[in-house]
Amino acid sequence: MPQQTPEYIHVEKPTIEQLTGMGWQYIEGNWDNPAITERDNFKQVLLTQRLKAAIKRINLDDNGNPWLDDIQVQTAVSQLERLGANKLMEANQAATELLLKGTTVLGQDGKQHTVHFIEFNPEYWQHNDFLVINQYRLDPPWATGNRGFIVPDIVLLVNGIPLVVIECKSPNLDNPITEAIQDLLKYSNQRGSSQPEGAEKLFHYNLLMIAASRGRAAAGTIGANYEHYVEWKDTIPSPQGEIAAQLGVSELNSRQTLIAGMLNPANLIDILHNFTLFKTSGGRTIKIVPRYQQYRAVHKALHRLQHNQTRAQHGTDDQRGGIIWHTQGSGKSLTMVYLIRKIRTIPELRRFKIVVVTDRRDLERQLADTAVLTGEPLQKAKKVRTLENYLQQPGAGLVFGMIQKFKGGEDSEEEAEIEPIPKNLNPSENILVLIDEAHRSHAKTLHTNLLEALPNCVRIGFTGTPIVKAAKKTTLQIFGSFIDEYNIRKSQEDKVTLPIIYEGLEARGTVTQGDDLDQLFEIIFADKTPEERALIKAKYATKTQVGEARELIKAKAKSMLFHYIERILAGGFKAQVVASTRLAAVRYQEAFVEAQREIVQQLEHRAPILQSLDAEALELRDAETRFFAQALPHLEIIRKLEFATVISGDKGDDPSWKKWTDKSQQEINIEKFKKSLDQDCLAILIVKNMLLTGFDAPLEQVLYLDRSLKEYELLQAIARVNRVYNDKKTEGLVVDYYGVDIAAALSVYENVDTELALFDIRAELPKLRDRHQQVMALFTEKGCTIDDVDACVDLLRDERLRVEFNDCFKDFLNTLDTILPRPEARQPYNFVRDAKKIGFIKKAVADLYRDEKLNIVSAKEKVRALIDQYIESQGIDPKVPPIDIMSLDFKTHVQRHSSIKAQAAEMEFAARHHINVNYEEDPVYYRNLSERLTEILESLADNWEAKVEALRKYIEQIQAGRTTNETGLDPKTQMPFLNILGEHSQKPLPELAQATVEIVEHIRQEVKRINWSNQIIQEDLRKWIAGYLDEHDLVSYEQLEEVADKLVQLATRNRDNLMV
Known part of the structure; x- marks a missing residue:
């Protein structure tokens, strides 16, 4: 039982x-x-x-x-x-x-x-x-x-x-x-x-x-x-x-x-x-099983396929299809693969020809590579005539077709003329057309032709974004009603995707809409004189020229790299830049290299001064100095950062662009980008159109926008940063250097779900105030202030309150990390100041109560550095653990507490920690110590003076250590083994002492072996000990294995002592 x-x-x-x-x-x-x-x-x-x-x-x-x-x-x-x-x-x-x-x-x-x-x-x-x-x-x-x-x-x-x-x-x-x-x-x-x-x-x-x-x-x-x-x-x-x-x-x-x-x-x-x-x-290698929305969508789609009416049965439209709307980052392409795989296991559906339609090469490649897992040969149609040939073939099959070709490659804005596909090419009802990103493809010429060529096919459209209002009627007419919906809100609730914080130009103190060139120049070239700004402005008359201007790109790249180092680098994440043109993308790469060189030179030059500044002095310095102080510990990784451009090629391209347009080199750079920074230092990819859809890199946390994006293109692009990676990545960031009108760009959508697509960073400020108030209320509601450290520490003696405090403070720091280094983090509420003080309290609580759950390492790098600097300014090294009970300074350390309760708590929890840490070295001895501590605490209860005195004597006895008793055995290497034997044997003490000497001597020889950790060697020792105990009749037969196990475990715990 x-x-x-x-x-x-x-x-x-x-x-x-x-x-x-x-x-x-x-x-x-x-x-x-x-x-x-x-x-x-x-x-x-x-x-x-x-x-x-x-x-x-x-x-x-x-x-x-x-x-x-x-x-x-x-x-x-x-x-x-x-x-x-x-x-x-x-x-x-x-x-x-x-x-x-x-x-x-x-x-x-x-x-x-x-x-x-x-x-x-x-x-x-x-x-x-x-x-x-x-x-x-x-x-x-x-x-x-x-x-x-x-x-x-x-x-x-x-x-x-x-x-x-x-x-x-x-x-x-x-x-x-x-x-x-x-x-x-x-x-x-x-x-x-x-x-x-x-x-x-x-x-x-x-x-x-x-x-x-x-x-x-x-x-x-x-x-x-x-x-x-x-x-x-x-x-x-x-x-x-x-x-x-x-x-x-x-x-x-x-x-x-x-x-x-x-x-x-x-x-x-x-x-x-x-x-x-x-x-x-x-x-x-990654093993994947479905998420519930993927499983649900597949089964709903199969139900329609098997039970709804065909076009002939209905009389007008095929009723077997519909739309699957699963938000970006929730595994939409895998849902396609699961559907294909499941269809092939159902006898009445195996005869279906499945046609997968996409309008991006990279998305086609992603789907195709994944679909290989279904075990079915793929027929890839790169030309309309090839697609036509595959479609008219009778019987089953799996066909991938591009729905859109561009002049000049994927980064071109002009559509090529497309040859029409003959109508009624294949009238079979056993054709399923899966159309990726149906909301944007369905009006294209090839798409329309395709559906006319397959008049009786089933049409299932997949979309990762809501349906545009103006296109909703047409979309539903072509595909039918929604099969399954999984929106942004749900994906964030399920923690399948992360929230995205938007930092717009207006929030950064720059321009909106990308229209006000005067304001743009004023902001980006604020360090120039009016005359210099006028000369620069005169060179660039159009937005295209502005987007490609070397001076502007240089200034923006430097700003982006500052932001990346300040906000992203410490977490080990990566970034993507969306440039206005292919030329701008190339120039960005060059500008990042130059900005990197300047930052490294500045760090090397400023290092002696920065290292001399304590937290208080640094707080009085300007933002630039604080930036370099924060960046200095990461100097070596900043030296190694790499930047790459990924763009499509054209016949008239400069030969130097080859390294950015070559497909094989692009694949190499993409794989490098997907690796962690400690594996590969390619930190920032610069694109124009490529990699904005169907690109999955969970390490990417920030997207820098420097061109206009609207509707689905905007939602697709920003979703690059919403992938879950680890507990340090709590949100994605979109930083706008162009001035995208988010409200206008998203207003065309039918569903209010787009409200959750982006959270304006300014909306985080009320959240920061709320979380600040929550953590402060834990103290103020109990009559404490964070300036009274002793009172706060005493209050947090309650373990349940410590858990609540830890959760509230963590939420506060996470939101503060999102806001930093913006000035609102310091003024007018001075959240940074309070975070430092509360962080100091947390360190004091963690040290006093030996509570490892309160380790400040749970905070993100940025705020942790601020708190650590403050703690150091108070004369405490945050990296040094609490003072050990065996330290010669322990008594002096206890007396530094002004509160008698704090003195008692310091001794109590130091003793508990000492017992817990060392328990396995001598379980019997430390169990006795634990029982004596409990007796002191219970018997003296609220008599604080008597309790402090009793604890002082108790600590002195521990510090004095175990003395040799009448057996003459060594307290550290032999007594722990004697204690185990004494618990299980009725033999006289001298006999047990002699046995202990012999057993320990044998153990000494065994633990000195290089391969002692080998389990076979330890098993041999266990058998020898069991044999010795049995031969000398020291314990009962039923206890032989148990005692032998305990002695081998004790040998492992005390190996260092036994090898001396």
């Missing part, structure tokens, strides 16, 4: 009950007997008897009879057990391929025949075996006895194959989902530990890793980081109300929804079969 903990009662048990209600068989796990979970031993991952039975059951001959004998079944199982891959991702990919495609065995006819491990046919999926086991003990290869095993809370097995691992956490924890993910990463050896922590083989077959608490759950895959674990918010094909009624609740919570939506047996099989992909990005 599992322990009745909050974790079991509120998470594990109801999860199992919901699973069994959906048809999963349940076996209660057992840590002592592997046979209960149908295994020969705890190292076994596959339930081979179930697997063998399932293989025979689902692999039938033409007459519906099993045809595999035991030898053939064992051959298939062996293929699944021996994957031939060392790395987890490689093994998982190999296992997934076997599960999807099966393996081959030699038949009685001498030919190779395919054997499947899972029945994927929707008509027969019930032939699979669905089993849930909780408390699923698994021993890693190095585990021995009852040491080193892992116990995932719940494992879901299909035909004896573990596809899902669920880790449950108590709702009483501060961050249960994060802690559950941490355990999952530990179990699968994905935490980056130098030594193996888990049983990696369990995850060779894994489809889903799920972190669950009482009301929330999030799912990820092998290789996923914390931020990639997401909730599943739909129960398709069953209505959520129906599931809620079955569970007896009024509304489903996140955990219940995920279980119903992902772990319903039919859905789980479907996700594995049709929605699981691997792709390579930035040099690493």
Whole structure:
């Protein structure tokens, strides 16, 4: 019977009950007997008897009879057990391929025949075996006895194959989902530990890793980081109300929804079969499973395809298509791939010819590369006549066609004349046309011709932006109604995309609309005299000339690079610049190199002065000096920054442009850009039109605009920065150097969702004030001010209040980071000043209460640097941990506290920390210390003077250290082992002391071995100790393994002392 903990009662048990209600068989796990979970031993991952039975059951001959004998079944199982891959991702990919495609065995006819491990046919999926086991003990290869095993809370097995691992956490924890993910990463050896922590083989077959608490759950895959674990918010094909009624609740919570939506047996099989992909990005393999909106959209589209009327049946228009509107960054292109893949598994839809239409080469390439994963040959049509040929061919097929060609390449604004496609080229009803970015392509000539050429086809339009009002009627006439909608608001709520902060020219103190050239020159060349500005202005009469002007580009590039270094570089992110013309894009690259050189020279020149300024002095300096002070620690990376232009080529181009127009070099630069800064220093890409759609680079955080963008082009471009990357990237930024009228550009859209497309940075100021007030109220409502550090620190003794404080302060700092270095961060409310003071309080609280959760490192680089400088100005090094109890200065440090409560707290928490840190070195000794501390605190309670005196004497005893007792054993190297033996043995003390000397001497020789960390060596030592204890009859037979395990663990903890 599992322990009745909050974790079991509120998470594990109801999860199992919901699973069994959906048809999963349940076996209660057992840590002592592997046979209960149908295994020969705890190292076994596959339930081979179930697997063998399932293989025979689902692999039938033409007459519906099993045809595999035991030898053939064992051959298939062996293929699944021996994957031939060392790395987890490689093994998982190999296992997934076997599960999807099966393996081959030699038949009685001498030919190779395919054997499947899972029945994927929707008509027969019930032939699979669905089993849930909780408390699923698994021993890693190095585990021995009852040491080193892992116990995932719940494992879901299909035909004896573990596809899902669920880790449950108590709702009483501060961050249960994060802690559950941490355990999952530990179990699968994905935490980056130098030594193996888990049983990696369990995850060779894994489809889903799920972190669950009482009301929330999030799912990820092998290789996923914390931020990639997401909730599943739909129960398709069953209505959520129906599931809620079955569970007896009024509304489903996140955990219940995920279980119903992902772990319903039919859905789980479907996700594995049709929605699981691997792709390579930035040099690493990524495993992908669908998000709920992708899964929902595919099933809604399939329902229309299978059940709605054709054109002939309806009499006027085909009713089987529609529009899928999934906002940019939410995986729209993958939804296309999932739909194609799913269609090919449905018998009545396999005969469809699928035509994918796009109007961008880079988007076509992205979709095509991804669609290779469907396993179907692609027919790419780069010319209208080639497309015409593919379309008129009868039967199924997968065709990719460009809908638009431009004169002069993708960066040209002029459309080429397009040859028409003959009408009624293919009248088949079994043609599905998938049109990417349908909102902007549907009025094009080729698009219209295409639909006339395929008059009876199904049309599904995909769009990542809302529909323009003026085009809505036409769009709906061509495609039909919406199949599925997933808007910006929803994607941000789900944390699938990030909010985008817009910093317009008016917010930057520059011009709007790009029209007021006088104002533009005034701002950009503010350092010039009026006469110099007039001369520069006279050279440039048009906006095109302005956009290409070297002086202007030089000034803007310098401003952008300052912004990049000040706002983006510290997080390790990258940037993109949208230039007005191809020439401007080339000149920008040159200007960035020049600006970089100037900044490096300035940093080298100013370094001695900057290094001499403390936080207070720096605060009085001008903004430029503060910028260089902030940039100085990053000097080496600034030296290495690279900049590249990506533009299309033309016959009349300057030969020097070749490095920017060559396709192969562009691919190289794009791959370099997608790598982290510590891998590749290509930090900024400059484009005109290219890479504004279909370009996915999660490392990109800021887009600098220097040309006019409108409607879909604007929404497409800004979405480059909304991709999730890690916890440091909390928003994307769009910085406007042209003067785009955002309100006008977005007003053409039907849906108010565009209000969330961009957040004006000025709108962040009220949010900053609110968050500032929230964190200040934690103190003021309790009668404290942040100037009274001791009172604030004493107030935060309450651990729950510390958690609330930490959350509020983190939100405040994140918003402050967004505003900095704008002057509003300092005036009139002086948020920076208060952030520094509260940061100092946080450091004091973290030190006093030894609370590592309050480490200021959670703040972003920019604000953390400000706070660190302030803390240093107060005579404290923020990088130095709290003073240790064993320090000679500890007594003096305690006396510095003016409050007697603070003195008591310093000693109490220093003692607790000392015990916790050193506990494993001598568990018995430190357990006794802990009990004595508890006795002092409880007996003296509010008698502060007596408590301080008792704690002082208690600390002095700890500092004095353990003295040699009557045994004469060394307190550091021998006594810890004697203490363990003394807890488990009834033998006289002298006999135990002699045994300790002999055991420790043997241990000393073993731990000195170079390969001591090898688990086999440690197991040999454990066996020797168990033998010694048994031979000398020191402990009972039942305790031999337990005591031997404890002594080996003690040897590991004390290795440094034992090697002296």
